Amino acid sequence: MFALITRRRFLGQASLLAAAAAMDGHASEALPAPSPAPAVSINASTLKPWADPLPILPTAKSVGFRPDPENPAAKVPYYRIAMREAQVKLHRDLPPTTVWAYGGSFPGPVFDTRSGEGLLVEWANELPPKHFLPIDHTLHGAEADKPEVRAVVHLHGGKTPPESDGYPEAWYPTGKSGTCFYPNRQEATMLFYHDHAMGINRLNIYAGLQGLFLIRDGVEDALNLPRGQHEIPLMVFDRMLRSDGSLEYPTSGNAKAPWVPEVFGDAILVNGKLAPYLEVEPRKYRFRLMNGSNGRFFHFSFGDSAGNSEQFHQIGSDQGFLAAPLAIRKLTLAPGERGDVIFDFSPHAGKEVLLKSDAFELLQFRVAEKASAKSPEDAGALPATLRPLARIPESQAVKTRRLTLDENMNGVRESMGMLLNNTPWHMPVTEKPVLNTTEIWELVNLTEDSHPIHLHLVRFQILDRRKFDVFEYQTKGNVRYFSPPLPPSPSESGWKDTVRADPGTITRIIVPFEGYAGRYVWHCHLLEHEDNEMMRPFEVVPA
Ligand code: C2O
Ligand code: CU
Ligand code: CU
Secondary structure, three states: OOOEOOOOOOOHHHHHHHHHHHHHHHOOOOOOOOOOOOOOOOOHHOOOOOOOEOOOOOOOOOOEEEEOOEEEEEEEEEEEEEEEEEEEOOOOOOOOOEEEEOOOOOOOOOEEEOOOOOOEEEEOOOOOOOOOOOOOOOOOOOOOOOOEEEEEEEEOOOOHHHHOOOOOOEEEOOOOEEEEEOOOOOOEEEEEEEEOOOHHHHHHHHHHHHHEEEEOOOOHHHOOOOHHHHHHEEEEEEEEEOOOOOEEEEOOOOOOOOOOOOOOOEEEEEEEEEEOOOEEEEEEEEEEEEOOOOOOOEEEEEEOOOOOOEEEEEEEEEEEEEEEEEOOOEEEEEEOOOOEEEEEEEHHHHOEEEEOOOOEEEEEEEEEOOOOOOOHHHOOOOOOOOOOOOOOHHHEEEEEEEEEEEEEEEEOOEEEEEEEOOOOOOOOOOOOOEEOEEEEEEEEOOOOOOOOEEEOOEEEEEEEEEEHHHHHHHHOOOOEEEOEEEHHHHHHHOOOEEEOOOOOEEEEEEEEOOOOOOOEEEOOHHHHHHHOOOOOEEEOOOO
């Protein structure tokens, strides 16, 4: 019932042509009264860069205390974050943009929390009852009998009990809330929270429903890293914009099935601004980077517009610190991945430095002539080691699962469906790891795309990647390797929760299933894929 087809790359032109046609029609008609010019897609590079200061994201504030769900005699901080429609300025020269914001901020406020200190968050859906982006009712979970606007929040990378994890079908409509308990029993790192409503998750996140979540611990405190105003969380994502400031989301051209397989915008927003600047001092800064795009991969570097790039240090990835600082010139982050980096502006006093990704210039740093005052973090070099990182021996795994990544014609629409292990979402659970055991998952990518694969609840290590003969696998079902196993790059050698599974490659991860028994999901973090069946449940079963 699933026929294999070759990859067709959708260019997202249909809506651009429609916009252009609308404009022609307007110009040729003799209208009785002037009406506003129709909104057309704009080329973001025509907007003046470095016109706006970088927004420093607000910190989420608790509103009281409530009984600890695990120990009702104790109390934990209680937050209430409302999701609402908001108007924000993405650039000085653009009209305000309608977005959906957590706590009034686009992206949402940053949680600054401590390991071992649990918290409760009430996520209130106060969104308008109509969506402003094109829902595809042919997608599983987004059928026309469901409310248009639905929300449920997931803390990505959180070791969270199942009832608080934001199961995609646990959505609620406008006017309702969900309260989640985050025990925070995990190491210092940066997580992020985002919408996870079945079948419309890509649209809710594109509209703005995502934000950052820091967990700190004693190991981090002892490292004497740049902090306070010298530690800056940066959530970076791309969007397509129209001349009236509105967000454009491309469609297939088929009004009944508008889903497109991927979205790339030319407006790359840093903390919600297009090409902002930041005044910095000539000293070390710590940047907490996160790729919040629906589909774009970033290759972050620091340098100038002449193409020179500077060295910087990566100190952490998705799930915490690397074993030691790593000197690099470029950091690749797929959607959902995070990177913790240190850049030293001291050699650049009085100059400008750019944060870039490929040909895009994202953020301009204006380095002052002098630092205002010395602080302990400036005293010396970075620590030689960060946190001990033991490799999990393969012999610890009690089970190896071979799981394919597939792209198929699903018969329902004139477009592709993506699947994990050729199995649609609604089929019975097939992956049932036992709590407190370790498994190896082999991600067999039969497609021509790189898919960032994310597992909820757990952290894992990447074992290796190996090229193989896709055709032979599809026709005969056996694995013939083309290359020896390649270890993960040093940048991804720490604890991860999202891994790039490259095309024609078998990517192996080793996963301790720890924390909680219950129902979770794993999926591709390209949000268009995730919404079109590239997501499956898994169930951790008690020992
Ligand atoms: Cu960012 Cu299901 O995750
Ligand atoms: Cu997650
Ligand atoms: Cu994918």
